[in-house]
Amino acid sequence: MTTFSAPLVIPVDGPPVRDGRIAVRDGRIEAIDTGRGAVHHEGIIVAGLVNAHTHLQYTCMAEVGAHLYASFEEWAAAFDRAYFGGEHGSWNPAFRHGVWDWAAGAIDGAWQCLRTGTTAAADIVTDVEALVDTPLGGLRYLEAIGDNDATWRDGGRERFLDLLAKADAISPHAPYSLDTGVLADLGALARQRDLRIHIHLAESAHEREFTVHGTGALEQYITKLGLDFAILRDGGSGLAPAAYLDSTGLLGPGCHVAHGVDLTAEDRALLRERGTAVALCPRSNHVLGLPGPDVAALLREGNPIAVGTDSLSSSPSLDLLADVAALRELAVRQGYRDDDLDQRLTEAATIGGARAMGLEHEIGALTPGHRADFAVFDLDPSTANPYRTLTEHGAGRCVATVVGGSPLTEMT
Template structure:
């Protein structure tokens, strides 16, 4: 097919500074070039031009979500007193949901994400029928198969063989994976036995899989790994898990050191939340190249203060942004989380004028880095030559304001269209509509 020129009064390609009267030239779902509209039209004579209102922004990357829990929104509809209180409520609803159509719930989540400008996600999947949904919806990213509840004994008995056979089936043969890019999600340091966690690191390396882990969401997670005591230890025992860490009275290590000693931390792993990371733990994650996906609205639902965003920025830690699921967040609008991070950073003392830009970059290129999709074929999170043509349209005119700040302040809830390069025929998702339209790429 011929080239298509997408143009707008303002283009935020992320890979380069904002471009007034900008345009992106596209063919077959991939970006050919970005630049001034006049330049792109001259370079591609005869190309079809699609003119968009306001601002075209590189597609948002939701670096931590659970699309299958979209229909559990009633769990996330109130504020809790603690992580443990929320977890107990979540478990009661989840374990009583026999017969739930998790794939349909995930499809609803994918549609909501697309209509808010998200074009890629790290989707943590608990129930196998939801694994292919991300890929089928035209979203880029990684579907992470969640693993939790295995003791060393159950893992050796059936768990390990079941996981490896599932991974082989999901990845399919040759160039036809059944679920797009597949990763592993060891749920958290407190939901798997020590030997299982270590072996999941081994399997991830063997099968060349990325990993994604919940880390330090609860204030009591440190007590659990250090001494095997506290509210999380009681919660784990109540769920019937008999883990080595409980029998041994802890490891003497905090959660980050514990996971690192087991070989789980590295550039091919990213973690979610990090609400209670201390300075030494943040430094170790930076040293290992581990990105932290921040989900401040989910944290607020659980009665938490939010992550140490100012420190993470000042120290140069790689960060991304996630919504978590509707079971702990009011929407799948990633920009709402970016807006809250902006407020938190200022409240925590971050004074740099680069804050809006860095947070928008975290929600785009930062998410791509967390998922390992920041370079090579299929690059996401930016509009640049060779990347997927993923973008969102916001009818905003920043005027003399910083365009990144305008997007953060006025963009939430305002996305009017989303284009995903994962569909070469050019599917456009229209906000507030059940309809989609197509154009040639």
Template sequence: MPETPAHSIETLIEARWVIPVEPSGTLLTDHSVAVDGGRIVAILPTEEARRHFVAQRYHRLTDHALIPGLINLHTHAAMTLLRGYADDLPLMEWLKGHIWPTENRHISPDFVRDGTRIACAEMLRGGTTCFNDMYFFPEAVAEAALGAGMRAAIGLIVIDFPTAYAGDSDDYLNKGFALRDRLRDEPLLCFTLAPHAPYTVGDKTFGKIATFASQLDLPIHVHLHETEDEIRQSLAQHNLRPLARLHNLGLLGPGLIAVHGVHLTPDEQALLAEQGCHVAHCPASNLKLASGFAPVVALAGQGVNIGIGTDGAASNNKLDMFSEMRLAALLAKGVANAAALPAHAALQMATLNGARALGLDDSIGSLAPGKLADIVAVDLSGIETQPCFDPISTLVYAAGREQVSHVWVGGELRLDSRQLTRLDERELKLTANVWQSRITH
């Protein structure tokens, strides 16, 4: 019988290993990912893929592992311009004494756009293809993400005091919804309602947010139970812990992304599970600000979906999802036992779990036919990753963002052999220097 003609596609990526993330722990050796129209059309053994497809572009990555694009479930991208500005301080002293006054002096669309562009460059070079942001002037965040060709969940920030961005909670909401209406058809963007925290948002505003989230089917992205001081303050003002207060106001549910979740009682952990809430775990930021150790193992045991975030570069000080994966796994082991949060679970937290929290798991977060081609290639040929008995373990415990060689977003190459394709690194360095001079003078 005659052979079936080969199908013409845009891109065929051949790799030593493909790690699709689901089913959990799956490792495919000598496989290829076929991409066409921005989506994965097949994952096949390489010899079979060569027979089935003729590609416009071939990438033969013989020492690499392919993984889904990493998803940074919580960050303030523009705060990259404040990297290292006020280090080694507890959260409230850091915020009230340094960060908030500096933001009041410098916050503007230009600040946000420039800081976010630098953040996008850093994240893409580290294998992050999607980030969930919370910051002022979200239109500038969106502009920067689109310019970088990167996927972003744009937080429509809401607080109860005026800033250069908005005058009151209604102004924040109105501006946010206008932005969403304008950009809702952009394929790289989605949106969340982003009330900053229980200590900056009142009951009336939270009530509005709960109503809008339900009506518009938008996730709610909020800092929650980050510090013991936050809980003491809530008890003094509301006679309720923050989670109970939000529960009473109708915010808990499958659309809630609780950022940090460090100080949670067993009953509160069970409530998050019962309500189908998600947690954005930010291990490095929690350690650096001495916020504490999130009960990740206990939460996961209850069935809570946990993703990983870097927080902003001002409190981390880097947007490095590889180091966050490793730290999350090691902290879980230190708090629980050596078998807690194995490597494949940490990788899933940094990919598929983040997609689930954002309601995007049908499109991103794993490598599967039909999903968007958000793909990262990691070069495991270096001495730092040898020998490689288990590529998944090597990715989490030995590899780093410096091993990321290629990044595709929707099938479009955004990092090619460590070189950014849409952002000028030299220009971004000059921009960072300009802002450093402004902030320090």
């Protein structure tokens, strides 16, 4: 058994523990008590952060995310140029002979997460080369994108299933990038195989015009890519994005969605009814010229939420607490004044992400029996509200990360 201690321990599933000590045996938490451990840290120990939405393979495309864009479509065009043509690749060691080294991006991204206190992630993988092993926990979601019902029948489904054997879960990309029948089939596959689902939803207002009417900026973008979907031929589905996904059978407690920027009260109620969590990524939204999510409404109405960074192709860093700070600022600006704000955001960044992936019995809190994942932050442990100290000042302050009871050595 190994023991770790700090002047303050935040287990998440219980109140903060002053002079806290964590007993670890065989990589799992055996007990939380008080006293000095064999390994002592100054500052605050927190349950390992959980990044509920990212694409770590795109860490090598950070140049795309280093700019601000006027719209989602403008960013998407820049992303596509880099992804398909290697724009910005001449200086990038992950781009060689016209091909991206997605494994290198995924490994780099995983270590950037770990160095900032994230110990697990919902990582969306488009290219199978990015299915790499690192100390970072969580689930790897294989992404499906671009198929219409015909291409899915004519080999697309078979190819996806071949790759799915190497992944942990399924990620239909978005309501606008797959045909209706494909979305429904992916939901059925997930249920048949007891796999989790993660999908982008309501990232911009243009998505609503697309699913309801089959028109607008997204229709122009999709048509330019040469994609042919039933929703375009039929002049829309008549349904808002959340209801459209629900009609395909995708929403439910086994699914969590990313972004949720353009959600109405009706949309939020549907997600609550289905038990579908929302991973909020405010800094990515800002890069794409989009407003942030209605954090205050999600909190007041009781929607399950988590926090994600998205990828470096649309975000300035993989430091999850920087997104937590941005969510806090948004919530206050939107009028949320309840005293529980900082605690709920801390929970969203830990156990909220674990629940979104169905891993709440394994990670997300310092609970006896859970995997011993936690992070140490160089923050004042004597503060009256440690949750606020963490949410406002925790970004960039991680000094140690422990995964499965093992301190990481590659922290620089």
